[in-house]
Amino acid sequence: MRRLAGSVLALALAGCATQAPVAVIGASRSSLADVQVVTSPGGITAWLVSESFVPMISMEWTWQGGASVEPPEMRGIGWVLAYMMNEGAGDMDTSAYGARMEDLNMKFACGVWADWTNCGMTTLKETADESFDMVRLAFSDLRFDDEPFGRAKREMIVGLQDDETNPKAVASKAMNAALISGHPYATVATEATVSAIQKADARKLMAQLMTKDRLKVVVVGDIAAEELKPKLDEVFGSLPATSVLPVVPDAQARPPLAEPVVKELPQPQTLILFSGPGVRREDPDFYAAYVLNYILGGGAFSSRLTDEIREKRGLTYGIGTGLSIQPHFWRWTGSSSTMNDKADEVVTLIRENIARLGREGPTTDELADAKAFITGAFPLAFDSNTKIAQNLIGFLQDGMPADYVERRNSYFQAVTLDDVKRVAATYMKPENFTFVMVGKPVR
Amino acid sequence: MILTKRLATSRIVRSIAALVAATVALIALPASAQTEAVWKPETFRLSNGMTAVVLPDHRAPVVTHMLWYRVGSADEVAGKSGLAHFLEHLMFKATDKIPAGEFSKIVARNGGQDNAATSFDYTVYHFRIAKDRLPQMMRMEADRMVHLKLDEAEVIPELNVVREERRQNVESSPAAELDEKVYAELYAGHPYAIPIIGHMDELAKLSRDDAVDWYRTWYGPENAILVVAGDMTAAELKPLAEQIYGAVPRRGDLKVRKWPRVRPLAKSVEISHADPKVSQASWSRYWLGVAMGDPDAEALQVGMEILGGGRVSRLYRELNEQGQAVMSMGYSMEMEGRGYAAISATPAPGVAIEGIEAAAMDVTTRFLREGPTTEELKRAKDMIAASAIFARDNQMSMAEWYGERLTAGQTLEHIEGWDERIRAVTAADVVRVLNKYLAGVNHVDALLVPEAPR
Numbered sequence: 001m002r003r004l005a006g007s008v009l010a011l012a013l014a015g016c017a018t019q020a021p022v023a024v025i026g027a028s029r030s031s032l033a034d035v036q037v038v039t040s041p042g043g044i045t046a047w048l049v050s051e052s053f054v055p056m057i058s059m060e061w062t063w064q065g066g067a068s069v070e071p072p073e074m075r076g077i078g079w080v081l082a083y084m085m086n087e088g089a090g091d092m093d094t095s096a097y098g099a100r101m102e103d104l105n106m107k108f109a110c111g112v113w114a115d116w117t118n119c120g121m122t123t124l125k126e127t128a129d130e131s132f133d134m135v136r137l138a139f140s141d142l143r144f145d146d147e148p149f150g151r152a153k154r155e156m157i158v159g160l161q162d163d164e165t166n167p168k169a170v171a172s173k174a175m176n177a178a179l180i181s182g183h184p185y186a187t188v189a190t191e192a193t194v195s196a197i198q199k200a201d202a203r204k205l206m207a208q209l210m211t212k213d214r215l216k217v218v219v220v221g222d223i224a225a226e227e228l229k230p231k232l233d234e235v236f237g238s239l240p241a242t243s244v245l246p247v248v249p250d251a252q253a254r255p256p257l258a259e260p261v262v263k264e265l266p267q268p269q270t271l272i273l274f275s276g277p278g279v280r281r282e283d284p285d286f287y288a289a290y291v292l293n294y295i296l297g298g299g300a301f302s303s304r305l306t307d308e309i310r311e312k313r314g315l316t317y318g319i320g321t322g323l324s325i326q327p328h329f330w331r332w333t334g335s336s337s338t339m340n341d342k343a344d345e346v347v348t349l350i351r352e353n354i355a356r357l358g359r360e361g362p363t364t365d366e367l368a369d370a371k372a373f374i375t376g377a378f379p380l381a382f383d384s385n386t387k388i389a390q391n392l393i394g395f396l397q398d399g400m401p402a403d404y405v406e407r408r409n410s411y412f413q414a415v416t417l418d419d420v421k422r423v424a425a426t427y428m429k430p431e432n433f434t435f436v437m438v439g440k441p442v443r
Numbered sequence: 444m445i446l447t448k449r450l451a452t453s454r455i456v457r458s459i460a461a462l463v464a465a466t467v468a469l470i471a472l473p474a475s476a477q478t479e480a481v482w483k484p485e486t487f488r489l490s491n492g493m494t495a496v497v498l499p500d501h502r503a504p505v506v507t508h509m510l511w512y513r514v515g516s517a518d519e520v521a522g523k524s525g526l527a528h529f530l531e532h533l534m535f536k537a538t539d540k541i542p543a544g545e546f547s548k549i550v551a552r553n554g555g556q557d558n559a560a561t562s563f564d565y566t567v568y569h570f571r572i573a574k575d576r577l578p579q580m581m582r583m584e585a586d587r588m589v590h591l592k593l594d595e596a597e598v599i600p601e602l603n604v605v606r607e608e609r610r611q612n613v614e615s616s617p618a619a620e621l622d623e624k625v626y627a628e629l630y631a632g633h634p635y636a637i638p639i640i641g642h643m644d645e646l647a648k649l650s651r652d653d654a655v656d657w658y659r660t661w662y663g664p665e666n667a668i669l670v671v672a673g674d675m676t677a678a679e680l681k682p683l684a685e686q687i688y689g690a691v692p693r694r695g696d697l698k699v700r701k702w703p704r705v706r707p708l709a710k711s712v713e714i715s716h717a718d719p720k721v722s723q724a725s726w727s728r729y730w731l732g733v734a735m736g737d738p739d740a741e742a743l744q745v746g747m748e749i750l751g752g753g754r755v756s757r758l759y760r761e762l763n764e765q766g767q768a769v770m771s772m773g774y775s776m777e778m779e780g781r782g783y784a785a786i787s788a789t790p791a792p793g794v795a796i797e798g799i800e801a802a803a804m805d806v807t808t809r810f811l812r813e814g815p816t817t818e819e820l821k822r823a824k825d826m827i828a829a830s831a832i833f834a835r836d837n838q839m840s841m842a843e844w845y846g847e848r849l850t851a852g853q854t855l856e857h858i859e860g861w862d863e864r865i866r867a868v869t870a871a872d873v874v875r876v877l878n879k880y881l882a883g884v885n886h887v888d889a890l891l892v893p894e895a896p897r
Contacts, residue, residue, distance in 0.1 A: 032503060053502050054835045094764065098754045102822050105829035124829055147764060154791055158723050158769045165720040167615065266719050267615040269607070300556070301535070301547030311544055314603025317611050337611045369552050376554015380571050383503040383673065384836045439615075 032382040035392065035402045038225045042233035046217035047392050047402055050224055051385055055125040057221035058389045059135075061236075062397060063117045063214045068184035068248045068328070070205070074197050076160075076189030078112030078209075080152045081202045085110040085119065087148035089137040094148045097134075106131040108138070114185055115248075115327050116397060117209045122386070125222040132231045139210065140238035144199040157191050167271040171335075171438045174263050175273050178434055180251040185329055213242040216396040220389040251329040253277070260347060260435035262443070270343035270439030271335065274350060276432045278332040279423075281325045281398050287411045288419035289323060289332075289427065294370040295362045295420075296354070296428070297321030297334050302369065304353050305334070315342050315349075332427055343441035351430035358428030361421035375409040484845060485677035486855055489689040492665035496849065497680050498672035498841045506577055506673035507838040509569040510584055511850045513668070514661035516641075517563040517634035517780065518700055522648075525641015528561040529605055529649055530657045534568065535559075536597050538590040541583060543597060555580060563635050564779040565850040571839070574674045581687045588667065588691055591658055598651045606647070609640050617718035621891050628712045628887045629729050633705045635780055663694030670846040672838040705731060705781040708885035717894035724796045725770070726803070727787035727889045730881050735777040735851040741864040742876035743784060747775040748823040749815045749873070750807060751786055755822070758786065761806045767794050771803065779851040784880055796890065811882050814874040827865050 036048045067078040086101065086108050088094045101108060106123035108131075123131035163169035176186035215236060219228055256276070279289045290298075297305040297320050305319045321334035338346045362370075381391050382405070395404045485497045516527040535557075537543040550557040555572030570580045613619045623638050630636040641649075669688065671680055708731065733740045751758040751773020762768035770789040776782040786807060790799040815823070834840045848858045 051502065053500065054832060056833060056836065095755065095760060099822070102753060102755050102826055105826060122833065124832060147766075151763060151766065151769075154766070155769045158789070158792065161722040165722055269610040269615050299551055300558075302551045307544070310600075310604055312600060314600030315607070317604055317608040337615075338607060339610060369548070373551045373554055376573060376576075377551075377556060378554075379503055379505050379573055380554075380556060383500075383505045383571075383838055386836055 031406065032379055033220075033388050033392065033405050035405065036225055037402050038219075038228055038232075040229040040232035042237055044212070044215065044217065044232040044236050046219050046228065046232055047396065048218075048223075048225055048228055049220040049385075049388055049392070050222075051220060051388075052222045054385060055222050056122060056385065057125060057128050057131075057219065057223050058120070058122045058385050059217065059219045060118070060120045060389045060393045061215060061217040062119075062393055063209055063211065063216070064115065064397075065209050065214060065245045066113045066115045066117050068114050069208070069246045070184070071201075072184075072187055073193060074201055075187055075193040076156055077197045077201055077205055078117070079156055079189070080149070080194070080197055081205050081209075082110040082112045082117070083152035083155070084142065084144060084148060084202065085138055087152070088143040088145050089134075090141045090143075092137075093143065093145055100134065104131050104134065106134065108135055112209070118393070120389075128223065132235055136235045136238075139236065142203075142206070144202060149199060149202075153194050153197065156189065156194050160189060160191065160194070165265060167265055167267070167438045170263050170265060171271050171273040171436045174261050174436045174438070175275055175434065178257060178261050178436070179253045179275065180329060183251040183329070184248055185251055185326065207240050208243045208245060210239055211241065211243045212236065212239045215239065216393070218389050218392040218396065220385040220392070248328050253329070253331075256432050256434045258431075260437045260441075262441060263436070263438045264440060265438050267439050268339060269337045270340050270437050270441040271337050272343060272346060272350075273436040273438075274334050274347075274433045275324075276332045276354075276429070276434070277427060278323050278325065278330040279427075280330045283330075285419070285423050285426075286323075286325075288415045288423045291367065291370045291374065291412065291415050292357075292362065292420045292423050292427075293321055293323055293332070294374060295366045296357055299370070299373065302373065304357065305336075305350065308353055309336065309346060309349050313349075315346055319346075319350075332433075340440045341442040343437055343439070344443060347435055347437075350435075351433070354428050354430045354433065358424050358430075361417070361424045364417060367415075367417050367420055371412055371415065374412050378409055484855060484859075487677055487681050487684075489664070489685055491689055491691060491693045493667050493669060493684075493688050493691075494849070495669040495671070495677075495680065495684050495688075496845055496855065497675055497677045498670070498838070498845060499674075499676055500672060500835075500838055500841070501674050504574045504674050505571065505838070506574050506671055506675050507569060507571050507842045508577060508580060508584070509567055509670045509672075509842045509846050510588075511668040511670065511846045512566045512662060513666050513700065513850050514566055515562050515564040516637065516639040517702060518661065518698075519634065519637065522645055523653060524637045525605065525609075525639075525646045526649055526653055526657050527566055528640055529602065529646070530654050531559045531561045531566050531568075532601050532605055533593055533598065533654050534587055534591060536601070537592045537594065538586045539592060540586055540590070543594065546583065546587070549583065550580065553579065561639055563639060565847070567846060567850075569839075569842070577671075577675075578683055578687070581683060585687045585691050588662060588664065588688075589694070591662075593651055593654060595651050598654065602646070602649060605640070606643065609643060609646065613638070613640060614643075617716060617721050617891060620718070621714065621716040621889055624714045624716060625727075625729055625887055625889045628714060629708070629731065629783060630705060630780075631708075633703055633780060635705070635778070659694075660698045663697050664688060664691045665693050665695075666697050668846065668849050670842045670849070672842040702780055707731065708887070711885045711888070713888040713890065715890040715892060717892045719894050721891050721893045723769075723789055723792075724890065724892045725787060725789040726796055726800050726891075727785055728800075728804075729783050729785045729887045729889065730884055732775050732782040732784040732880055733777055734781045735779050735848060736853050736857060737777075739876045739879070740775075740777055741861070742868045742872040743775045743880060745820070745823050745827065745865065745868045746815070746873040746877040747773045747784055748827060749819045750810050750877075752823065753826070757806050757810050758788070758803060762788055762799070762802055766791055767802050768799060773807075796892070800888070807881065811874070811877050814870045817870070820868070820870055820873065824865055824868065828862060831862060 039045045088097045104127040108121040110119040180186045297303045319336035324331045324333045535546045553576040559568045627636045758771040762771040768788045773786040775784040788799045788803045
């Protein structure tokens with residue numbers, strides 16, 4: 001149940017040598033990702049992993065700042081801007097730009113998320129020059145033609161209508177409304193706010209979000225540092241040096257609700273979401289909390305909640321928990337689904353298991369297993385160029401240094417039983433969790 | 444465009460990223476001349492009849508190990524729908540050596556991830572793990588190939604897990620419910636008409652004995668194919684595989700798959716599925732397509748790519764860009780028995796569902812008559828070839844690509860010739876094949892429509 005995974009969850013895989021080594025076959029690469037820090041003559045810095053096994057190049061880049069700075073009366077404008085980024089530039093309209101991308105076998109798209117604006121480009125080595133140039137054109141001479149602009153708004157409005165009956169979207173909206181209504185994280189686009197968006201507003205947002213000073217870049221693939229440097233200046237040279245972004249306040253959660261919030265949807269199953277206080281990424285207890293989360297509900301088939309609710313009782317197909325570490329709201333979250341007349345029972349079981357973990361803390365074996373998985377599975381996140389690029393972008397967003405990939409496991413190894421017990425005693429309090437149910441729970 | 448309509452159901456929900464990776468493999472293909480040397484798969488056969496294929500990729504000290512069984516839900520007998528997938532879940536329970544509930548925990552303790560999936564055509568189990576832990580995992584996989592131990596006390600909760608899986612993935616999803624109805628019509632008289640996950644009433648009646656029966660009938664080394672991708676060579680794997688899997692005796696009496704032929708549709712059918720959770724109506728049309736390995740497969744794939752594969756496809760340009768649709772696509776799906784081709788469209792707000800059907804069919808009919816331009820043909824073939832290169836970036840995609848085809852009975856040579864066959868597709872091939880499967884042939888129309896809540 002990875003659907004609640006934040007960027008950190010995706011990274012946090014597991015398991016070092018807590019077991020006797022088995023027969024070692026063959027030799028392996030010494031480093032998971034040999035990260036070079038490359039700075040262009042124009043001052044653009046990128047993390048580069050040169051890798052020629054597949055004749056392709058992936059570039060991912062990100063800016064801090066996203067949909068949470070949107071003007072409230074134009075919620076959704078970030079989504080529309082992201083949509084427009086590959087819909088025509090220079091003298092190419094949407095058809096010409098799209099055809100050119102396909103001719104070059106390149107993929108290029110952007111996304112504006114709550115706190116980050118991300119883009120990615122993947123191309124073949126043989127068409128890399130032309131592909132970088134297509135991205136340059138998008139950032140220096142983006143078109144906002146009527147047809148794709150109208151199409152973007154139309155598609156977004158249809159998506160918002162779908163959200164009205166999508167259990168996950170309904171649940172997430174209800175949780176935000178219960179905890180942080182009024183905060184930018186909890187305000188959503190509507191047909192009215194999307195309809196109000198004008199091209200000039202989108203251009204303004206582009207200049208605000210996509211600046212040189214907040215840009216972070218990762219490149220992985222068949223390209224050398226000296227080849228990359230001029231490309232960085234080409235692609236990003238025309239971005240504004242800086243901009244002023246509205247300050248997004250930290251969200252202050254309302255007191256937890258004793259009873260679940262119920263949203264009715266006609267379906268045989270109830271989706272259950274729960275959320276309690278969590279830790280910031282910068283918190284010294286982050287690593288201990290991460291390990292504790294694996295024990296509670298982070299391990300796919302190895303967690304207390306999976307054991308108790310799925311394996312022993314067959315009440316659900318999946319239950320999982322995660323640390324949601326948005327910059328302005330950090331929570332311990334989880335979700336599950338069960339048939340409507342078992343929803344209350346599952347909520348009770350979740351609360352009981354949280355309470356027990358808080359009371360007793362994890363066992364020595366659980367701690368060892370969690371650390372073994374979290375450190376041992378880490379290399380699985382580095383077995384493809386695409387995954388390496390995505391993981392490195394996550395490290396950059398978390399403010400980590402270029403050698404974090406080498407150091408990361410040591411932080412998990414350092415977590416002690418006292419650490420996880422202390423964190424468990426602090427956070428594993430069922431009375432601090434708010435629950436949302438979507439479906440037709442029998443109560 | 445890529446769909447997960449292949450309908451494999453997994454033991455747990457895979458991440459979105461994994462789904463995307465898996466679907467890339469559906470459209471992607473192997474072996475372009477440039478990188479052939481590094482990707483050259485190696486193969487060998489064990490003394491007990493098990494086939495093994497190695498796809499080397501030494502970038503990270505990690506391997507993806509997939510064991511494919513040539514048995515899927517289409518091998519079930521009447522009244523036992525869902526049994527193949529149920530047994531897949533039970534394979535994680537216990538053996539004499541592996542205590543109950545410990546299988547996946549041992550994998551995780553070794554830093555590995557495991558999961559499994561069942562389709563109409565196959566059942567597959569996989570690990571992703573650091574290379575040095577592979578032998579231990581292989582021993583566990585070999586152990587459960589013939590020594591699975593099923594305790595009644597574990598079987599019942601697991602059956603409830605599967606029923607929750609059906610509630611979650613089918614009964615809470617109007618689109619998935621409609622898919623089941625479409626398959627029931629498109630494949631009437633063939634086991635593909637029965638949902639992989641099973642009908643709820645039949646699932647409820649499955650027993651431990653049914654599961655044991657299934658296991659004894661289908662599981663054994665002679666019905667398995669091993670695919671290992673990643674930091675591995677045949678020279679390294681062969682002695683290990685011979686020692687571990689080669690030691691598993693043949694069952695000797697395993698059943699051999701026998702399916703009826705997929706029959707052409709007796710008439711065209713329209714299915715309408717109304718649900719209060721549908722906010723926007725959509726329309727799809729399905730035609731029977733090709734079996735995996737059919738000589739028409741590549742031309743059909745290229746043709747459907749041009750018709751509906753991406754944003755320069757005919758459907759997208761003529762429907763989305765003209766404001767008639769917010770989504771449109773066309774694709775073909777190959778399966779061992781017989782696949783299908785489909786197009787679909789979601790009308791823009793204010794556009795009637797009848798209007799979108801007429802518009803989509805107008806585009807399609809014109810394309811069947813005119814055929815592709817030289818430019819369209821080249822672009823589609825280049826894109827498909829490029830997707831094969833991109834697929835190489837991912838061990839799991841590669842292992843799935845090969846495993847799925849090998850399990851369907853294709854030879855390595857045929858799988859590797861795919862690239863050349865795509866290159867060889869001509870405009871005349873596209874016109875001939877699309878007309879053969881789409882023009883004047885009976886079809887299934889599927890409408891998903893909103894319904895006011897009761």
